[in-house]
Structures are given as C-alpha cells and as structure tokens.
Amino acid sequence: GESVGLHLPTLSVQEGDNSIINCAYSNSASDYFIWYKQESGKGPQFIIDIRSNMDKRQGQRVTVLLNKTVKHLSLQIAATQPGDSAVYFCVRESVRTGGFKTIFGAGTRLFVKA
Amino acid sequence: EAQVTQNPRYLITVTGKKLTVTCSQNMNHEYMSWYRQDPGLGLRQIYYSMNVEVTDKGDVPEGYKVSRKEKRNFPLILESPSPNQTSLYFCASSSTGTVYEQYFGPGTRLTVT
Numbered sequence: 001g002e003s004v005g006l007h008l009p010t011l012s013v014q015e016g017d018n019s020i021i022n023c024a025y026s027n028s029a030s031d032y033f034i035w036y037k038q039e040s041g042k043g044p045q046f047i048i049d050i051r052s053n054m055d056k057r058q059g060q061r062v063t064v065l066l067n068k069t070v071k072h073l074s075l076q077i078a079a080t081q082p083g084d085s086a087v088y089f090c091v092r093e094s095v096r097t098g099g100f101k102t103i104f105g106a107g108t109r110l111f112v113k114a
Numbered sequence: 115e116a117q118v119t120q121n122p123r124y125l126i127t128v129t130g131k132k133l134t135v136t137c138s139q140n141m142n143h144e145y146m147s148w149y150r151q152d153p154g155l156g157l158r159q160i161y162y163s164m165n166v167e168v169t170d171k172g173d174v175p176e177g178y179k180v181s182r183k184e185k186r187n188f189p190l191i192l193e194s195p196s197p198n199q200t201s202l203y204f205c206a207s208s209s210t211g212t213v214y215e216q217y218f219g220p221g222t223r224l225t226v227t
Contacts, residue, residue: 032214043218093214100213104156
C-alpha cells in the first residue's frame with residue numbers, strides 16, 4: 001500500500017547552517033507531497049507542497065526536492081533559525097473517487113543549537 | 115481571524131461514557147478531517163468530509179463517528195470510548211481546491227481510563 005517514512009527521527013543542526021530532512025515513500029500514486037511543521041503544543045502547519053509531476057519547488061528559505069526514480073522527498077531549510085525547531089512531517093495526498101487520502105509520515109524532530 | 119477551533123482541549127473520561135469533541139472552522143472550507151496522533155506514528159486520518167452530508171472513512175475509523183450537518187462544524191463522536199482511544203486528536207479543514215494545504219486546530223488531548 002501507500003506509505004511515507006522518514007529516514008531519521010531526530011536531526012540536530014547548528015543555527016545558521018542548512019537543514020535537510022529526508023523522506024521515502026512507497027508507490028507513486030499521489031498527486032501531492034507536502035511538508036508540515038508542528039511546534040510543541042500546536043497543530044501541524046503547512047510549509048510547502050509539490051505536485052508529483054514536479055522535481056523541485058522553492059519557498060521562503062525552504063526548498064522541496066522530489067526524486068521519483070528513487071521515491072525520495074527532501075525538505076531543505078536554509079540558514080536554520082531557533083524558530084525552526086519543531087517536528088517536520090512529510091505527507092502524501094492522493095485524489096481518489098469521492099475524496100482524498102492523506103498519509104502522514106512519523107515525523108523528524110529538528111533541534112537547532114545556538 | 116481565520117481559525118479552526120476544537121473543544122474541549124483536554125478531556126479525561128471513563129470507558130464507555132459517550133463523548134463528543136467539537137470542531138468548527140470560520141474559513142468557509144468544504145473539506146474537514148479528523149486525525150489522531152500517537153507517539154512514533156505521526157497523524158492518522160480517522161474520518162473526512164468533502165462537504166455537508168458527505169463523509170467517508172480514513173485509515174482508522176473504528177470506534178468513531180462523525181457528522182457534517184453544517185459546513186462549519188464537524189464533530190467527532192466516541193459512542194463507547196476505550197483506553198486505546200487515548201490520544202491527541204486534531205481537526206483540520208481546507209478548500210477542496212487546495213486539500214494539500216490543511217489548517218489544523220490546536221488539538222484535543224483525550225484520556226480514557
């Protein structure tokens with residue numbers, strides 16, 4: 001079936017460095033891949049999405065790369081800041097008859113060291 | 115302010131006592147969904163609704179019910195809660211044109227003893 005999995009449950013980076021959070025998925029019947037950020041005590045917050053027919057998409061300080069050959073997705077955060085400390089989820093969204101199917105990965109906790 | 119609200123935020127109850135967690139959004143979104151979050155498992159979809167009177171099961175619907183009688187509200191009903199339903203619950207909403215961008219509520223932490 002469909003799934004998404006993250007490579008590392010935790011990631012620690014120095015403030016100002018770039019962060020790369022990785023995600024692998026099975027099957028490719030998805031319309032969108034999405035990254036959400038969850039800060040402590042809050043609900044997930046949308047960061048960026050990428051359609052399955054794209055390879056790269058950039059936002060403000062973030063870039064998502066999609067490699068369909070190896071079924072790999074990554075989120076790159078430039079110049080990581082303390083406010084980036086959170087759990088990051090890769091999510092796949094598939095259109096199906098009558099609705100959408102949303103599958104979350106387990107999450108990677110990003111620690112930013114000052 | 116555009117938001118998704120959930121009530122209650124915290125609830126401790128006993129096995130078998132029916133409860134309802136309310137969810138409301140003020141963004142006129144068609145799509146609403148319920149998730150549960152458990153340690154190490156990410157979020158798992160319980161039920162979703164594409165619009166008023168249209169609901170469907172997610173990946174873990176057993177033990178839950180939902181209704182969508184109004185566009186803004188999407189309550190989650192536990193008819194007979196059990197300890198394995200102890201979890202953190204999130205409601206989310208989005209426009210059907212941008213389902214990939216869901217807006218989440220603050221969460222409801224439920225403990226069933």
